[in-house]
Amino acid sequence: DLIVGGNDVQYNKPDPEGTLYAIQQLRLQQSDVLFIGDSLIDANTAKNAGVDFAAVTTGTTTTEEFEPYQPVRVMPHIAELLTLL
Numbered sequence: 765d766l767i768v769g770g771n772d773v774q775y776n777k778p779d780p781e782g783t784l785y786a787i788q789q790l791r792l793q794q795s796d797v798l799f800i801g802d803s804l805i806d807a808n809t810a811k812n813a814g815v816d817f818a819a820v821t822t823g824t825t826t827t828e829e830f831e832p833y834q835p836v837r838v839m840p841h842i843a844e845l846l847t848l849l
Contacts, residue, residue, distance in 0.1 A: 778805050
């Protein structure tokens with residue numbers, strides 16, 4: 765487990781620094797990561813970090829607004845992830 769906060773990075777989202785830091789700390793490959801978020805800032809962060817993105821529409825961003833980012837999945841609630849296991 766790892767939490768990356770504002771004190772851990774110099775640049776905030778959508779800069780990929782935090783995501784890339786987490787990938788490095790957890791010794792993962794970008795291809796092993798799924799970034800989940802509910803905003804276009806999150807979608808851009810995933811894109812900038814070169815990782816897959818799944819959108820959750822619990823925020824103010826609509827499914828249609830996420831489409832240009834080609835999310836691997838758009839979910840109405842994050843609990844839907846449990847059905848994928």
